[in-house]
Amino acid sequence: MKFASPLIEGTLIKRYKRFLADIKLDDGSEITAHCANPGAMLGLKEPGQRVWLSKSDNPKRKLAYSWELTEADNTIIGINTARPNALVEEAINNGTIAELQNYKTLRREVKYGTNSRIDILLSDAGKPDCYVEIKNVHMLRTPRLYEFPDSVTARGAKHLVEMTDMVAEGHRAVMVYLIQRDDGDRLSFAAEIDPNYANALANAHKAGVEAIAYVCKLTPERIEAYRPVPVEIPKG
Structure with missing residues (x-):
């Protein structure tokens, strides 16, 4: 499965309320992304971890960004349980x-x-x-x-x-x-x-x-x- 458009890189600030994550993008801006993962995400939600996001063009979405990947233990890991x-x-x-x-x-x-x-x-x-x-x-x-x-x-x-x-x-x-x-x-x-x-x-x-x-x-x-x-x- 190829991503529809290039993913956007950033750094995790925090994950909270299970389905939300604050992320600092490489351009210095801070956004809130949807986290489609209800699990504990042990070791995958540490502040400072490298993350990758997709962005939707759907104007009806409350959050345009979705958290797709994270890097932990020198490994890229998919965290989007909708995939x-x-x-x-x-x-x-x-x-x-x-x-x-x-x-x-x-x-x-x-x-x-x-x-x-x-x-x-x-x-x-x-x-x-x-x-x-x-x-x-x-x-x-x-x-x-x-x-x-x-x-x-x-x-x-x-x-x-x-x-x-x-x-x-x-x-x-x-x-x-x-x-x-x-x-x-x-x-x-x-x-x-x-x-x-x-x-x-x-x-x-x-x-x-x-x-x-x-x-x-x-x-x-x-x-x-x-x-x-x-x-x-x-x-x-």
């Missing part, structure tokens, strides 16, 4: 995600479960539908080890139950963990942060829900998923 669904769709269509090939139809945001929408629904004649739920990953506390989640996600645990229900109905269900940084080798789960999610994943996996993870390479010009890493399922 992964499009990135995974692109990676399916170009053949990068081998596990999700050979489906004729791809649809986004299809209703299912209890008042939920599946991120991607893959279908083809003669085979079970494939329900794909996508989660953004950007936490790395131990060298080379990605972790999810970085905060409690009751919604994420609910999705795992609904994915399990799809498997019980004869469908295929796949969790895709899209990692927006490129400095690790495997994905694990932070049970001390959200034990309920770790337990829900363990149960879902035992019931047949698949879990895969793909790493992105990132520059201020583009983001693309390009390589898989092993997923360490919690014991449960």
Whole structure:
């Protein structure tokens, strides 16, 4: 995925109220940007970090700028949680995600479960539908080890139950963990942060829900998923 226009560089002043960030641009001006990330962003919201922003021309937007990337531990990291669904769709269509090939139809945001929408629904004649739920990953506390989640996600645990229900109905269900940084080798789960999610994943996996993870390479010009890493399922 190539950014529609060049990103704008700046320095983080502070992130606050979850969805707001004050940033000093390289021209010396200070702006407030939208932070489309509800998580804790551990290690990714420190004052003084280098950041990159996109700017919208939509006059109806309250905040023209969106925080896209940050630099931490000499690594560029994607923090915009609105990006992964499009990135995974692109990676399916170009053949990068081998596990999700050979489906004729791809649809986004299809209703299912209890008042939920599946991120991607893959279908083809003669085979079970494939329900794909996508989660953004950007936490790395131990060298080379990605972790999810970085905060409690009751919604994420609910999705795992609904994915399990799809498997019980004869469908295929796949969790895709899209990692927006490129400095690790495997994905694990932070049970001390959200034990309920770790337990829900363990149960879902035992019931047949698949879990895969793909790493992105990132520059201020583009983001693309390009390589898989092993997923360490919690014991449960």
